[in-house]
Amino acid sequence: MVAIAVNAGKNCTVGQFRAMASPCEILLEAPDMSLCRQLTQLAAAETERIEQKYSRYRRSSLLSQLNRNAGSWQTLDPETSQLLAFADSCYQLSDGLFDISSGILRRIWTFDGSDKLASQSKIDALLPHVGWDKVLRDTNRIMLPSAMELDLGGIAKEYAVDKVLQLLSQQFAADDLPSLVVNFGGDMRCSRPREDGTLWRIGIENPTLADQAISAVGLSKGALASSGDSRRFLLKDGTRYSHILHPKTGWPITDAPRSVTVAAPNCLLAGMLATTALLHGSHAEAFLQAQHCQYWLVM
Amino acid sequence: MQLKQLANISMALAAASCAALGQQAEAGTLLDDWQFNSAILLYNETDRVSAGEAILTARGDFGDDKYLNLGLVVDALTGASATGAVAQPYVQSFTRPSGRGSYDVAPGVTPLDDTFHDTRVQLDASWEQPLATNWRASGGGHLSKEYDYLSMGLNGSLARDFNQKNTTVSLGLGYSHDTISPEGGIATAFAPMLLRSDYADDSSYQAAFDATRDRADDTKDTLDVLLGLTQVINRNWLMQLNYSLSMADGYMTDPFKLVSVVNANGEVQQNLYENRPDQRTKHSVYWQNKLHLGGSYLDASYRYMWDDWELTSHTADLKWRLPMTDRWYVEPQFRYYQQSAAEFYQPFILQAEPLPQYVSADYRIGKMNTYTVGAKFGTKLAQGNELSFRIALYQQNPQNDRVAAPGVLANVELYEKVTAVMAQVSYSF
Numbered sequence: 001m002v003a004i005a006v007n008a009g010k011n012c013t014v015g016q017f018r019a020m021a022s023p024c025e026i027l028l029e030a031p032d033m034s035l036c037r038q039l040t041q042l043a044a045a046e047t048e049r050i051e052q053k054y055s056r057y058r059r060s061s062l063l064s065q066l067n068r069n070a071g072s073w074q075t076l077d078p079e080t081s082q083l084l085a086f087a088d089s090c091y092q093l094s095d096g097l098f099d100i101s102s103g104i105l106r107r108i109w110t111f112d113g114s115d116k117l118a119s120q121s122k123i124d125a126l127l128p129h130v131g132w133d134k135v136l137r138d139t140n141r142i143m144l145p146s147a148m149e150l151d152l153g154g155i156a157k158e159y160a161v162d163k164v165l166q167l168l169s170q171q172f173a174a175d176d177l178p179s180l181v182v183n184f185g186g187d188m189r190c191s192r193p194r195e196d197g198t199l200w201r202i203g204i205e206n207p208t209l210a211d212q213a214i215s216a217v218g219l220s221k222g223a224l225a226s227s228g229d230s231r232r233f234l235l236k237d238g239t240r241y242s243h244i245l246h247p248k249t250g251w252p253i254t255d256a257p258r259s260v261t262v263a264a265p266n267c268l269l270a271g272m273l274a275t276t277a278l279l280h281g282s283h284a285e286a287f288l289q290a291q292h293c294q295y296w297l298v299m
Numbered sequence: 300m301q302l303k304q305l306a307n308i309s310m311a312l313a314a315a316s317c318a319a320l321g322q323q324a325e326a327g328t329l330l331d332d333w334q335f336n337s338a339i340l341l342y343n344e345t346d347r348v349s350a351g352e353a354i355l356t357a358r359g360d361f362g363d364d365k366y367l368n369l370g371l372v373v374d375a376l377t378g379a380s381a382t383g384a385v386a387q388p389y390v391q392s393f394t395r396p397s398g399r400g401s402y403d404v405a406p407g408v409t410p411l412d413d414t415f416h417d418t419r420v421q422l423d424a425s426w427e428q429p430l431a432t433n434w435r436a437s438g439g440g441h442l443s444k445e446y447d448y449l450s451m452g453l454n455g456s457l458a459r460d461f462n463q464k465n466t467t468v469s470l471g472l473g474y475s476h477d478t479i480s481p482e483g484g485i486a487t488a489f490a491p492m493l494l495r496s497d498y499a500d501d502s503s504y505q506a507a508f509d510a511t512r513d514r515a516d517d518t519k520d521t522l523d524v525l526l527g528l529t530q531v532i533n534r535n536w537l538m539q540l541n542y543s544l545s546m547a548d549g550y551m552t553d554p555f556k557l558v559s560v561v562n563a564n565g566e567v568q569q570n571l572y573e574n575r576p577d578q579r580t581k582h583s584v585y586w587q588n589k590l591h592l593g594g595s596y597l598d599a600s601y602r603y604m605w606d607d608w609e610l611t612s613h614t615a616d617l618k619w620r621l622p623m624t625d626r627w628y629v630e631p632q633f634r635y636y637q638q639s640a641a642e643f644y645q646p647f648i649l650q651a652e653p654l655p656q657y658v659s660a661d662y663r664i665g666k667m668n669t670y671t672v673g674a675k676f677g678t679k680l681a682q683g684n685e686l687s688f689r690i691a692l693y694q695q696n697p698q699n700d701r702v703a704a705p706g707v708l709a710n711v712e713l714y715e716k717v718t719a720v721m722a723q724v725s726y727s728f
Contacts, residue, residue, distance in 0.1 A: 271309070
């Protein structure tokens with residue numbers, strides 16, 4: 001059972017817990033501590049379910065099992081099928097830039113702020129095991145070539161935000177839905193505009209220079225997700241290597257903005273647009289402009 | 300390849316994400332809110348001026364990079380300020396600038412006018428928006444009113460981004476029109492400060508006083524031009540270089556300041572109202588560096604100012620924001636300022652010498668150095684709000700610019716140091 005805390009905030013009630021290596025918050029407009037506690041308990045349980053299923057850090061997770069059984073056909077449950085279908089769309093639409101099989105490269109790249117780059121020979125040894133196009137799939141089965149691995153780190157948290165909001169919304173009749181925000185470390189989604197007409201103002205980390213260490217954005221409906229390298233990076237000879245790896249070269253992206261925040265109707269989409277933008281390196285802003293979405297960049 | 304990569308994929312991704320979440324497509328909106336900054340500042344000079352100031356600024360995001368900025372400043376000043384007259388080894392009497400009432404100054408004490416009090420209200424508004432790709436423009440105005448002073452102004456700026464927004468060049472223009480209407484009117488240049496005790500009755504004193512005043516108010520027009528260059532050197536270093544030109548035309552004399560005329564023994568014979576040129580052209584260059592150093596932020600700047608009053612100044616300012624805990628930061632500040640005297644500054648006038656065309660004994664345009672030492676403590680609150688406390692010591696050290704003090708002036712302090720303490724509380728929400 002995840003430990004939760006419920007407190008009265010300014011014009012809202014806040015439920016908090018930790019999951020997926022992030023502080024998680026459920027914000028409820030109504031000043032109802034017991035309702036907020038119930039919703040936060042549901043949220044914590046749903047988040048734990050998703051983490052237990054898709055975390056690559058947990059040996060007992062479904063994802064770890066899939067990776068261990070690489071080399072043979074495996075049957076997928078409907079939820080995992082849908083999630084992998086989404087990952088497939090992302091791979092196709094991004095021309096192979098977003099690839100859930102590229103996580104294996106993290107064995108040789110450690111983004112600890114040091115100047116330790118991976119050697120080209122090690123990268124060359126791993127690259128044959130990267131490439132979503134090598135994975136075979138049919139309706140509800142998958143065949144991961146042996147020595148390959150899947151990593152849903154780029155999707156799971158945003159997916160959890162959307163699923164938690166869905167679950168919490170289902171607790172209410174359609175015309176009785178309160179204004180709620182699910183915020184997992186800056187990836188967030190709002191159920192509906194607030195009753196009192198004001199916006200949800202939520203601080204997002206802004207690793208920019210000087211005065212604006214945090215900027216607040218107003219949220220009334222929809223989602224917001226960020227992708228960036230504010231703390232995880234390598235620095236060598238004046239070049240900053242972000243923790244976002246290019247799946248075709250095996251090297252980190254170097255000329256990308258420091259962080260990208262995107263607004264979209266759901267968190268999964270917002271997160272995907274933000275991550276894909278970073279993968280475009282110095283063309284990140286041009287990519288975002290082509291998407292006609294609202295975005296914030298930290299250069 | 301490039302064109303295909305930058306195609307719009309958001310519609311297809313949106314459909315895929317809704318499928319993954321097993322839900323209908325939906326519309327979402329996200330709006331930036333109004334951001335407010337508020338601050339209260341208290342300023343207290345030892346035995347001199349005290350001031351309190353309240354500031355409220357608001358920035359509204361109207362989407363598409365369009366912003367409305369609004370500002371309100373209210374401040375109140377009270378206390379005593381140096382008149383420019385020199386201290387003497389005996390009691391001196393002074394008439395208040397309005398001509399009504401007088402006050403005495405003790406032996407050896409720098410003459411201060413203790414009736415100094417004023418309240419000022421200032422309103423600012425500006426609108427900024429993009430004009431075309433990489434171009435931004437802003438326009439605004441200000442209105443500031445105090446008891447005897449009114450300032451109205453307009454300003455505009457144009458900025459162009461280059462080099463993937465790593466370089467920004469900007470041009471700003473500002474114009475302001477100020478009107479001063481001191482109580483009792485404006486004294487004629489070098490008019491003597493009259494004392495009621497030298498006259499037989501009120502009406503003869505009033506007639507003589509009125510003769511020293513030639514107008515009720517006067518004006519000043521100022522045109523400011525700013526050329527700026529902002530350059531992102533790398534991810535951790537932002538540099539800004541500005542050149543600014545300020546041309547003022549009109550009444551720049553301080554209607555409350557005096558200059559003492561002394562004899563060969565340093566004894567005051569008369570106090571005259573000062574007179575400054577009615578034109579001033581100032582230039583300044585400003586160089587600022589903002590650096591991100593392993594979790595801390597360093598802001599280092601230098602300004603060099605010169606003008607046709609032959610006043611030049613150097614300002615070096617250093618602020619370093621260091622994280623203390625997850626939520627709190629501390630920002631020590633050190634600022635050093637040094638100026639040379641304006642060419643017409645004189646601490647006093649010698650009776651034996653002819654009256655110069657312009658003269659002022661206001662220590663604020665004399666040779667001086669100042670320093671500020673302070674620290675700000677700030678914390679981030681929920682929902683992006685921020686609270687900070689700042690405390691600073693401001694020391695002004697007027698200097699003797701090789702002027703020999705005759706007779707009794709050798710034994711009084713002509714260049715009195717002024718120490719002030721500032722405290723500020725700010726809240727952003």
